[in-house]
Amino acid sequence: MANAFDVTARAEVPTAQRALIERREQLLGPAYRLFYAEPLHIVRGEGVWLYDASGAKYLDAYNNVASLGHCHPHVVEAITRQVATLATHTPVPARGHPRLRRAAARDISRVRSATSC
Numbered sequence: 001m002a003n004a005f006d007v008t009a010r011a012e013v014p015t016a017q018r019a020l021i022e023r024r025e026q027l028l029g030p031a032y033r034l035f036y037a038e039p040l041h042i043v044r045g046e047g048v049w050l051y052d053a054s055g056a057k058y059l060d061a062y063n064n065v066a067s068l069g070h071c072h073p074h075v076v077e078a079i080t081r082q083v084a085t086l087a088t089h090t091p092v093p094a095r096g097h098p099r100l101r102r103a104a105a106r107d108i109s110r111v112r113s114a115t116s117c
Helices: 015-028 073-085 098-106
Strands: 042-046 049-052 057-059
Touching: none
Parallel strands: none
Antiparallel strands: 042 049, 049 057
């Protein structure tokens, strides 16, 4: 990736930040790359704003954030209700919602994961 961060080429990265980056790589693997040559350490979001560990504020216009924002109360409530019922990311139709199982039985080409194009 042209603008991805390369931890081995950045000796001047502070030790604490390097440790976070290396831990991220260890836990998530090589498919999850940092997008920026100088990655941010984002610790929270509110509305359209992201905040780094030092409190600096960044406008987040990436993905759906511009239309919905971080920590929207209705979204937080809906996620809380859902995770109290079932929290899974396994896309296995046989163990999924009954409507998904019925759709899969009729025409598997119509069943798409959230990450499909």
